[in-house]
Amino acid sequence: MPEEPEAPQPQVRMLDARSLRGLAHPLRIRMLATLRHDGPATASQLAERLGESSGSTSYHLRQLAAHGFVEDAPGHGKGRERWWQAAHDGTAFDEKLIYDEDPATRGAADLFLHEIATIHTQELSTWLGNAHSWSQEWRRGSDISDFTLHLTAAQSLELIRELHDVINRYRDLPPAEGTKSVRVHTHAFPRTSE
Known part of the structure; x- marks a missing residue:
């Protein structure tokens, strides 16, 4: 019996101190998320979607490009119209950045994580x-759940990895009738015992 090929893994950019500081601006984070979720766009289109000026989105797109988060979108636009696309499928956060010696890096890490939480809430x-x-079919296909588990840090990490593996198996399913973009958020964090 032939072995099933593994599902392709998403292309993820691991943040380091420099790239984190280049990304850690609320508008840049929202622009990158929009390009990842909705596909290529111009600075003007992003400005309209996000309620910003095109001068502002244009500036922040150039900053994102300088740090390798966005790139030109080939096959889009005509003439002077510049289209942008996300350079990666996702971003990975290195927890070491929270403990970095540089206060600017720690501040950027805090801003980045809080902005991601804000986006999830929105x-x-x-x-x-x-x-x-x-x-009703889509209502049944949605979920707002929370669970409290008693785990060690290693068990929590194992759970997170298993959840990510399951989600990635669904990432590249062939298109089917009725397919919609579905957002899946996972949050796993320890609580202080009372």
């Missing part, structure tokens, strides 16, 4: 505000 709130307009 996405969930948007879903809840619009859920009534989706079919």
Whole structure:
């Protein structure tokens, strides 16, 4: 019996201190997320989607490009119109950045993590505000759950890796009728015992 080929892994950019400082701006983080979720766009299109000026989005796109987060999108646009796309499927955060000796790096790490949490909250709130307009089938296909487990740090890491493996198996399924972009958030963190 032939072995099934492994699902391709997403191309993920590991943040280091320099790239983190280049990304750690709320608008840059939101622009990169928009390019990853919605595909290539111009500075003007991003400005309209995010409620910003095109001068601001243009500047921040150049900063993202300088740090390797975005690149030209081939096959889009005509003439002077410049289209951008995300250079990677995702971003990985190195926990060592929280403990970096440089206060600017620690501050950038804090801003980055809080902005990601804010984006997750906004996405969930948007879903809840619009859920009534989706079919019952999609309502059943959505989830807002939380669990409290008693784990060691090693067990928590094992759980996170297993969850990521399951999610990645669904990443590149062939297109099917009724397919929609589905956001999956995972959060795993220890609580202080009371």
